[in-house]
Amino acid sequence: MTDDQKIFSGRAWVFGDGINTDVLAPGRYMAAPIKELAGHCLEALDPTFAANVQPGDLVIAGEDFGVGSSREQAAEVLKLLGIGAVIAKSFGGIFFRNAFNLGLLAIVCEQSATIEAGSKVHVDPAAGQICIPDKNIILTSEPVPDFLLEMANRGGLVAQLETRLLGKAGKNDQ
Template structure:
């Protein structure tokens, strides 16, 4: 479960928008302040830890660079909800421990709505509007991977257990 304020973006938010290419040579820490700056120059300072990004169609299209989800994770984004994701971004986000779910009703959510996502049940509760939306379910093995901080942390945990 994750709970946080909604931060709204539209359709076709690609990896160049999420993580502008002119900052690719910087470390994640140095690049993160520029996250989403092409569409919202204040995003990195306004987004609070736990913020839930809500977007339209095709979130994360473009290149496969991990800096896009890494920058969002560095800013402590709690989750991303979108109508649908570019597949490679979707998997990169999960591999980095950033939960992502698809929701056909994402456009019903407004800026700063108080959201609570139940990943196992596939439900988003909008406390600000008294509404509930269905979203994709994250299976137990993916939830475990996210809980452990991503694929690398999960594999380290698995190896240590042997």
């Protein structure tokens, strides 16, 4: 995502409460290359997810998304599969940090349950607005703080550190 794409759209994949790190990045594939691990993302809940997800799609969930382990592969596989953002009622604290560190937006929306599977969703993370045009609904989300949005837009923490340490321009290599 670049700076001029601050508002983006995607198709919704909907999951429930308590989507944990272990179903996002199953432990028994954690030694495998990240692309192989990504193929098993969420398979315990929806075996078709990894194969059918399209770049720009959005993951919608309920409470405590990403709860559990500190393994950042849980966020990395979603990024690798092309997920544009995760929108959930609440997030596990470590996952939330990991997501932004890897350039994946994690957006808190109290009414995430309103979003139906397959629906088209417009997201304005800075303003804190989520729009479902087909249903003519606008939901409020917690505005993503500027420093996190900037870090994610740059591609994550490493790109930001690169700028800080080396004085290089940030590059988006995600």
